[in-house]
Amino acid sequence: MEQQQRHPLLEVKGNKAPSRLPLPGSRLKRGPDQMDNALEPEKKRIRGLGTVTKIATSHPRAPPLTSVPQTQGQTTAQKVPKKTGPWCSTAITTVSKSKKPVAAVPAQKPDTSAVPPMVGGKKPSKRPAWDLKGQLGDLNIELKRYRERTQTLDQENQQLRAQLKEAQQEAKALGEERRTLKEELAKVQAQAKQGQQELGNLSARVLELEERLGMQEGLVQELQKEQLELQEERRGLAARLEEQERRLQASEVALSSSQAEVASLRQETAAQVTLLAERGERLHGLEMERRRLHNQLQELKGNIRVFCRVRPVLPGEPTPPPGLLLFPAGPGGPSDPPTRLSLSRSDERRGTLNGAPAPTTRHDFSFDRVFPPGSGQEEVFEEIAMLVQSALDGYPVCIFAYGQTGSGKTFTMEGGPGGDPQLEGLIPRALRHLFSVAQELGDQGWTYRFVASYVEIYNETVRDLLATGARKGQGGECKIRRAGPGSEELTVTNARYVSVSCEKEVEALLYLARQNRAVACTAQNERSSRSHSVFQLQITGEHTGRGLQCGAPLNLVDLAGSERLDPGLALGAEERERLRETQAINSSLSTLGLVIMALSNKESHVPYRNSKLTYLLQNSLGGSAKMLMFVNISPLEENVSESLNSLRFASKVNQCVIGTAQANRK
Ligand code: ADP
Ligand code: MG
Numbered sequence: 001m002e003q004q005q006r007h008p009l010l011e012v013k014g015n016k017a018p019s020r021l022p023l024p025g026s027r028l029k030r031g032p033d034q035m036d037n038a039l040e041p042e043k044k045r046i047r048g049l050g051t052v053t054k055i056a057t058s059h060p061r062a063p064p065l066t067s068v069p070q071t072q073g074q075t076t077a078q079k080v081p082k083k084t085g086p087w088c089s090t091a092i093t094t095v096s097k098s099k100k101p102v103a104a105v106p107a108q109k110p111d112t113s114a115v116p117p118m119v120g121g122k123k124p125s126k127r128p129a130w131d132l133k134g135q136l137g138d139l140n141i142e143l144k145r146y147r148e149r150t151q152t153l154d155q156e157n158q159q160l161r162a163q164l165k166e167a168q169q170e171a172k173a174l175g176e177e178r179r180t181l182k183e184e185l186a187k188v189q190a191q192a193k194q195g196q197q198e199l200g201n202l203s204a205r206v207l208e209l210e211e212r213l214g215m216q217e218g219l220v221q222e223l224q225k226e227q228l229e230l231q232e233e234r235r236g237l238a239a240r241l242e243e244q245e246r247r248l249q250a251s252e253v254a255l256s257s258s259q260a261e262v263a264s265l266r267q268e269t270a271a272q273v274t275l276l277a278e279r280g281e282r283l284h285g286l287e288m289e290r291r292r293l294h295n296q297l298q299e300l301k302g303n304i305r306v307f308c309r310v311r312p313v314l315p316g317e318p319t320p321p322p323g324l325l326l327f328p329a330g331p332g333g334p335s336d337p338p339t340r341l342s343l344s345r346s347d348e349r350r351g352t353l354n355g356a357p358a359p360t361t362r363h364d365f366s367f368d369r370v371f372p373p374g375s376g377q378e379e380v381f382e383e384i385a386m387l388v389q390s391a392l393d394g395y396p397v398c399i400f401a402y403g404q405t406g407s408g409k410t411f412t413m414e415g416g417p418g419g420d421p422q423l424e425g426l427i428p429r430a431l432r433h434l435f436s437v438a439q440e441l442g443d444q445g446w447t448y449r450f451v452a453s454y455v456e457i458y459n460e461t462v463r464d465l466l467a468t469g470a471r472k473g474q475g476g477e478c479k480i481r482r483a484g485p486g487s488e489e490l491t492v493t494n495a496r497y498v499s500v501s502c503e504k505e506v507e508a509l510l511y512l513a514r515q516n517r518a519v520a521c522t523a524q525n526e527r528s529s530r531s532h533s534v535f536q537l538q539i540t541g542e543h544t545g546r547g548l549q550c551g552a553p554l555n556l557v558d559l560a561g562s563e564r565l566d567p568g569l570a571l572g573a574e575e576r577e578r579l580r581e582t583q584a585i586n587s588s589l590s591t592l593g594l595v596i597m598a599l600s601n602k603e604s605h606v607p608y609r610n611s612k613l614t615y616l617l618q619n620s621l622g623g624s625a626k627m628l629m630f631v632n633i634s635p636l637e638e639n640v641s642e643s644l645n646s647l648r649f650a651s652k653v654n655q656c657v658i659g660t661a662q663a664n665r666k
Pocket of ligand 2 (some may be wrong): 410
């Protein structure tokens with residue numbers, strides 16, 4: 001289509017009509033032949049445009065100048081075959097544009113009718129040379145024809161220009177369209193590219209999805225497998241559940257029977273509780289009765305009792321002569337516990353005659369109990385256990401160990417060396433016993449508290465044996481004071497009162513006391529033998545349910561050595577000091593004896609204040625208290641004199657009967 005459109009345009013471009021117009025001057029110079037040739041392109045042009053007919057018809061007067069008859073031209077025209085095609089159609093179109101219908105003109109054969117007489121094969125008849133006028137007229141006619149022709153061609157040219165312009169505009173529009181199309185093409189291409197990219201992406205995505213699908217399928221398979229397993233497990237669980245339900249039912253049955261049982265047990269328990277309360281009541285009554293009887297027994301035994309203990313002969317000591325100490329059997333025979341002791345002393349002043357052995361004087365003593373050398377610690381304790389227990393019932397108790405130095409007082413009170421449990425003395429045993437009885441009484445509603453103190457009275461000064469830290473071993477002087485204004489209770493100032501509740505604590509206290517004594521014992525004067533050691537245990541019991549309270553002190557006293565100073569000794573400075581000490585000891589021991597006597601004789605004045613010892617023990621001696629004195633005796637012959645003194649002192653004490661003991665009950 002483009003070609004078809006472009007075609008006439010190219011034709012027009014090549015047709016530079018004005019430049020091809022023959023100039024009148026040159027035409028004249030060329031002659032008729034040249035003129036004909038010069039017209040040839042023009043003819044072609046006319047043929048091409050199909051305007052020949054128009055030109056021919058515009059010159060009606062041409063025949064006289066042409067040799068071609070009108071009929072001939074028509075015949076020729078009829079002979080020309082009708083040509084179809086672009087050219088032909090264009091010619092027709094052009095003609096139709098001029099709105100002048102024309103007859104078909106032979107395109108290949110030029111129309112010679114328009115050619116001047118000198119153009120073409122037949123030349124016009126020549127005017128005689130003289131006919132200048134005619135010639136001039138011919139030339140004028142020719143000139144006129146040329147002018148007309150020129151005018152026609154100008155018009156044609158204008159038309160062609162208009163066509164050209166139109167064609168150019170059309171071309172421009174087409175260019176525009178082409179550009180638009182190109183742009184569209186580019187867009188379409190870009191879109192295609194994008195589409196391709198998207199396609200690529202989609203393919204990748206498809207691949208990915210396929211991959212995932214594969215995975216999903218694997219997963220699905222796994223899940224299916226798992227589901228199967230779970231189903232299996234579920235079946236198992238269901239079976240177990242069923243089993244459990246069966247068991248639950250059985251349990252429920254058992255539970256209901258158990259509940260019935262519980263109900264009956266509860267009833268039974270309630271009955272038991274009532275019974276228990278009744279029994280508790282009875283038990284309490286029995287306990288009170290026990291205490292009363294116990295006390296009665298103690299009273300029957302005497303509120304002051306004296307036990308004599310003879311220590312064994314120690315390794316390395318001289319064997320005493322046979323019969324020095326005898327232990328006659330009691331009225332009930334050898335099965336009875338011994339209560340008597342005989343000491344035989346040779347009378348040296350009378351026994352030297354004729355070299356015969358000095359006569360011996362036998363001294364018999366009777367006590368509440370006599371312990372011969374083989375008696376063990378346990379055996380001794382058993383005898384005093386009931387007395388110790390009286391302190392729990394509210395009776396103050398005092399247990400003394402009296403005797404010369406080395407007779408076994410400390411052994412009896414604290415125990416033997418080396419921490420051997422068999423050799424434990426009265427203090428640890430008494431406390432253990434009290435703790436255990438207190439625990440038993442706890443079941444009956446009694447609560448007990450024990451507070452211990454341990455002091456030493458040396459040369460009428462009181463010192464704390466439980467002192468610790470800076471005061472250890474020395475201990476500031478302690479004073480015996482009333483616990484409060486108007487109070488009967490006595491307390492030792494500067495002394496430690498330690499709450500104890502178990503054996504270990506008591507052991508620790510005894511160990512501390514031994515250490516304190518050892519530190520103080522710097523001088524070789526065996527201070528411990530000249531001092532009294534007083535272990536006091538404050539006991540307080542409470543029965544909150546019945547609002548009962550009871551409490552009494554238990555005193556365990558290791559007295560100073562009772563030996564007297566040998567008056568035959570020369571009195572040096574040291575001896576004088578010892579004498580002073582001994583006097584102090586003897587004074588305090590004799591004060592103890594005097595106090596006991598005064599109590600026994602029910603004297604109005606009891607000289608408690610005459611010694612620190614009796615003052616400290618004031619509340620545990622006398623009417624409401626129970627007292628036990630151990631008289632410790634050495635088995636050695638050399639100690640016979642001192643032994644006799646001790647036994648005499650003890651006998652005096654044993655003869656004392658101190659009024660009826662009263663329990664400290666509130
Ligand atoms: P005291 O305290 O009266 O001065 P001790 O208790 O220190 O006397 O006894 C002196 C020595 O005799 C110590 O070595 C002690 O172990 C020992 N002793 C005392 N009584 C007995 C006893 N019943 N059995 C064994 N050894 C004893
Ligand atoms: Mg001692």
